[in-house]
Amino acid sequence: MKALVSVKRVVDYNVRIQVKPDQSGVVTDGVKMSVNPFDEIAMEEAMRLKEKGKITEIIAVTVGGAKCEETLRTALAFGADRAVHVKEEGEIQPLTAAQALAAVFKKEGAQLFLLGKQAIDDDASQTGQMVAALLDLAQATFASKVELDGSKAVVTREVDAGLETLEVDLPAVVTADLRLNEPRYLKLPDIMKAKKKPIEAVSFASLGVTPGAGLKTTKTAPPPKRGKGIVVKTVDELVAALKAKGLV
Amino acid sequence: MSKILIIGQQADGKLDSGVAKVVAAARQVGGEIDVVVFAKDGAAAAAQAAALDGVTRVLQVDRTENDHALAAVVAPQAVALARKGYSHVFVAGNTFGKDLMPRVAAKLGVQQVSDVMAVHGPTSFDRPIYAGNAIVTVEAPAAPAVVATIRLASFTAVGGGGAAPVEKISVEAVLPTHTRFVSLAAQKSERPELQSAARVVSGGRALASSENFKKFIEPLADKIGAGIGASRAAVDSGYVPNDMQVGQTGKIIAPELYFAIGISGAIQHLAGIKDARTIVAINKDAEAPIFEVADFGLVGDLFQILPELTSKI
Numbered sequence: 075m076k077a078l079v080s081v082k083r084v085v086d087y088n089v090r091i092q093v094k095p096d097q098s099g100v101v102t103d104g105v106k107m108s109v110n111p112f113d114e115i116a117m118e119e120a121m122r123l124k125e126k127g128k129i130t131e132i133i134a135v136t137v138g139g140a141k142c143e144e145t146l147r148t149a150l151a152f153g154a155d156r157a158v159h160v161k162e163e164g165e166i167q168p169l170t171a172a173q174a175l176a177a178v179f180k181k182e183g184a185q186l187f188l189l190g191k192q193a194i195d196d197d198a199s200q201t202g203q204m205v206a207a208l209l210d211l212a213q214a215t216f217a218s219k220v221e222l223d224g225s226k227a228v229v230t231r232e233v234d235a236g237l238e239t240l241e242v243d244l245p246a247v248v249t250a251d252l253r254l255n256e257p258r259y260l261k262l263p264d265i266m267k268a269k270k271k272p273i274e275a276v277s278f279a280s281l282g283v284t285p286g287a288g289l290k291t292t293k294t295a296p297p298p299k300r301g302k303g304i305v306v307k308t309v310d311e312l313v314a315a316l317k318a319k320g321l322v
Numbered sequence: 323m324s325k326i327l328i329i330g331q332q333a334d335g336k337l338d339s340g341v342a343k344v345v346a347a348a349r350q351v352g353g354e355i356d357v358v359v360f361a362k363d364g365a366a367a368a369a370q371a372a373a374l375d376g377v378t379r380v381l382q383v384d385r386t387e388n389d390h391a392l393a394a395v396v397a398p399q400a401v402a403l404a405r406k407g408y409s410h411v412f413v414a415g416n417t418f419g420k421d422l423m424p425r426v427a428a429k430l431g432v433q434q435v436s437d438v439m440a441v442h443g444p445t446s447f448d449r450p451i452y453a454g455n456a457i458v459t460v461e462a463p464a465a466p467a468v469v470a471t472i473r474l475a476s477f478t479a480v481g482g483g484g485a486a487p488v489e490k491i492s493v494e495a496v497l498p499t500h501t502r503f504v505s506l507a508a509q510k511s512e513r514p515e516l517q518s519a520a521r522v523v524s525g526g527r528a529l530a531s532s533e534n535f536k537k538f539i540e541p542l543a544d545k546i547g548a549g550i551g552a553s554r555a556a557v558d559s560g561y562v563p564n565d566m567q568v569g570q571t572g573k574i575i576a577p578e579l580y581f582a583i584g585i586s587g588a589i590q591h592l593a594g595i596k597d598a599r600t601i602v603a604i605n606k607d608a609e610a611p612i613f614e615v616a617d618f619g620l621v622g623d624l625f626q627i628l629p630e631l632t633s634k635i
């Protein structure tokens with residue numbers, strides 16, 4: 075059984091984001107880029123399922139410009155067998171990405187699609203659900219545990235009320251939450267081996283995807299700043315300050 | 323004129339507290355506001371929705387398949403309804419809405435606006451990106467519909483004086499059987515719900531065990547009637563359950579008073595507390611980033627400070 079895992083190139087989670095002075099976007103030039111952390115978790119889960127013999131082939135996929143090849147190489151170093159690069163420059167919105175990913179999933183005849191639950195750049199948290207909708211498949215989002223059982227998957231999800239467990243028929247879409255696993259560290263030999271693994275380039279046109287009208291970003295602003303607070307020396311001072319503000 | 327459809331999340335006959343905040347966002351758009359309740363028996367939740375200020379009408383869709391409000395099952399019904407002339411479809415930006423709405427948007431063929439934090443007009447909204455470190459203003463195409471999740475921490479719930487009519491309707495939609503509910507392990511707590519609590523006490527990695535959470539965090543929370551939250555590190559380490567995580571990928575909250583105890587203040591954690599009115603930080607490291615956003619900081623060992631604070635507050 076084949077699994078597809080999508081990976082997105084994003085600004086590293088440790089970078090302090092700066093908004094451009096002309097409010098046209100955030101500064102990404104010269105900034106460290108990484109694989110979206112949730113996608114690493116998705117990739118790790120695919121590897122674990124393969125190591126358990128539940129799946130036989132892992133295909134990594136990304137939608138984005140030429141630089142995203144790095145991201146695919148990281149996925150290949152994790153252990154993906156091969157990769158598909160939907161090569162398109164410029165801004166790509168979730169529905170468009172989902173249309174391309176759905177087309178790749180269908181073409182590959184995969185049974186399981188693992189994605190991160192959100193990308194830490196646009197924080198949209200849409201793509202997995204959209205792929206599932208476009209293909210009329212089951213979805214199990216925000217997964218913290220995945221068990222494959224023949225033609226079904228049993229998935230535990232992190233929801234506001236606690237932990238919800240669903241049973242879904244395969245093929246299905248699963249999006250990874252933080253506690254699904256802890257991704258392994260990449261070893262040098264794996265990074266070397268990844269250089270030789272094949273990456274197939276495709277395009278929206280070759281997949282039959284026509285990007286529709288999207289959201290237009292008219293302004294990017296820094297968030298409102300909180301006023302600088304005060305440091306108190308003792309518990310008594312703290313309690314007095316809170317009482318003075320009528321907070322306790 | 324706008325015609326807004328709100329998906330009114332419910333569980334066990336109780337309308338989710340987020341719906342009143344989604345109605346507040348919808349009122350800023352203006353126009354007619356319909357709330358639909360998908361349930362096995364939605365009478366009680368529909369009545370609660372009908373009482374919300376500003377609601378035009380409540381639609382009650384009772385169906386046995388709606389017992390557990392699965393995204394794959396609710397989405398086709400929401401899509402069928404949305405196509406009946408609605409200009410906007412809104413839902414709360416909690417795990418229910420985040421799971422459901424992209425499925426609706428994809429079926430309608432529109433890009434979704436996630437986590438609306440301000441409404442400038444019927445098609446113009448602000449939303450956070452990069453864990454709230456930048457705010458974008460986006461213009462959404464008006465047709466076929468604007469589909470959005472609402473960031474609950476950004477809106478104040480509408481009041482409850484209304485008396486909108488409730489209509490029981492049926493929606494033509496073929497429902498899939500590929501997704502089945504197995505179980506829900508919910509934490510039962512007498513404490514205020516994290517997302518709507520006026521006061522929240524959160525603990526971080528420094529607590530070092532679930533015993534310490536009970537011994538140091540709980541007494542303070544109980545003394546001031548607060549809900550309890552946690553950093554990702556505290557949840558990952560198993561000190562408290564996942565539904566207590568506050569932050570970019572956990573719950574986004576806006577209490578009047580927030581205590582960050584033994585929490586360093588990583589940007590992912592701060593993303594969840596930016597709208598707190600007053601932030602109090604207790605941390606032994608005077609350089610911890612949490613002090614950059616705290617209104618009141620106290621540098622010291624939490625294990626000494628908390629018992630004293632709990633007795634004096």
Ligand SMILES: Cc1cc2nc3c(=O)[nH]c(=O)nc-3n(C[C@H](O)[C@H](O)[C@H](O)COP(=O)(O)OP(=O)(O)OC[C@H]3O[C@@H](n4cnc5c(N)ncnc54)[C@H](O)[C@@H]3O)c2cc1C
Nearest residue numbers: 526527528553554555569570571572584585586591606624
């Ligand atoms: C993709 C992604 C998503 C994330 N999402 C979230 C999220 O939603 N929410 C979240 O919280 N984090 C999130 N994180 C994790 C985040 O980056 C931090 O790792 C995490 O918030 C740290 O938790 P902490 O502050 O409890 O621990 P630490 O950073 O280890 O801080 C512990 C603090 O306790 C202090 N301390 C230690 N002992 C004492 C003592 N005796 N008395 C007083 N103070 C003491 C220390 O000085 C330190 O400041 C995410 C990370 C990633 C990569």
